[in-house]
Amino acid sequence: MKLRPLLKLLPALAIGTAWFGTTHAWAADAFPSKPIKILVGFSPGGSNDMVARLIGPKLAEGLGQQVLIDNRPGAGGNIAASAMLAAPADGHTLLMCTTGTLSIQPHVLKSMPFDSEKDIVPVTQVVNAPYMLLVNSNLPVKSVKELIAYARQKPGEINFASSGTATGGHLAGEMLKSRAGIDIVHVAYKGTGQAMTDLIAGQVSMIFDQPVSSMQYARSGKLRALAVASPRRLPAFPDIPTVAEAGVPDFDPVTWAGICAPKNTPTAVVERIQREVAKVLAMPEIAKRLIADGLEPVGSTPEQFRAFLAADKRKWGRVVKDADVKAE
Structure with missing residues (x-):
């Protein structure tokens, strides 16, 4: 390309660049x-x-x-x-x-x-x-290690609730099933409310749920919190261990x-x-x-x-x- 035509383009390019910059700044200044x-x-x-x-x-x-x-x-x-x-x-x-x-x-x-x-x-x-792993208070386990051992003794008998198929809580249970090598059965609900009611009543054995909606049941003794499904312990619940601390590798749902x-x-x-x-x-x-x-x-x-x-x-x-x- 010859130099002279290129030089003729430079003013237009400069104007276009200045216009873009002005428009970009205007968008921020005019919002909201x-x-x-x-x-x-x-x-x-x-x-x-x-x-x-x-x-x-x-x-x-x-x-x-x-x-x-x-x-x-x-x-x-x-x-x-x-x-x-x-x-x-x-x-x-x-x-x-x-x-x-x-x-x-x-x-x-x-x-x-x-x-x-x-x-x-x-x-x-x-x-x-991060999710919290909670179990029915009558389930004879007080740690993730005990839960895994109990599930291995009773393959297919332990079930876990979720607020629906393909939700995070469902897949957290599937991840535990795979990582720990246990046979637990998924029970899907149409929302967390009924799932929590049935967990407290003992119709299902365990659930992965958010602490904001589930810790009230653990504090009242209606459920037992076994672990947090997080790479590290949560500051609000320093005494509750992580699932990984129980020896379950790569567990980060x-x-x-x-x-x-x-x-x-x-x-x-x-x-x-x-x-x-x-x-x-x-x-x-x-x-x-x-x-x-x-x-x-x-x-x-x-x-x-x-x-x-x-x-x-x-x-x-x-x-x-x-x-x-x-x-x-």
Whole structure:
């Protein structure tokens, strides 16, 4: 290419670059121009809803706009995700994205209503949400080692509850079954409420559930907490060991919750939301409340969250394949 034509292009390129930079800055400066809506794919009262409602008011203060929590339960979070994707990609409609929606369902559903990698922009991981392993208080075991030994003595007789097939709690049980080499039977419920009722009554033997909704039963003696399904002990429950401490290798069925946006959301807007969420999670009163509920505040960058999602999706994909889990 001759030098003279190239020189003629330089002013236009400079103008285009300046325009892009101005547009990029404008997107951040103009946002938010109206209330922010965070869609939650589950009913009020669950851990994802609790986290969203906890950070919402402080996030509103940082953004200078009201933050509304909108519950859209159903289809494992896909109804809420689809509603977000139907909204303008301007940062004013966000999703409380979860393990089940982005990391598990793509492996078990024949057809997803969206591409979890191409259609959704990771903004920030809000929390890690480790499971607690709880058993019926009359089950004659007081540790994971005793539970494994008991299950080996009674193959096929020990059952574990979950809030549904292909949920994190179900796959945590399948992971224990595989890693410990025991034969335990899955019993799927339509939600955690009935599963917990039957566990307390002794209709089922054990469950993997979030501490925020289950520790009340352990503290009252209605259930026995054996371990946390996390690489390390939780600060709120320092006396409860990890499953790995019982000698079960590679046991890390940790779930999470994060903030996601639709594709084509301006980068500057995504970065602004991430910064504000991270500030909220760093507030002592917010961090203290999350930790007390057995959750781990994160606040990662969009790049870190994207890398985490890729690894997490591979992890759960292996569990789904090994257990041959199919959607009902």
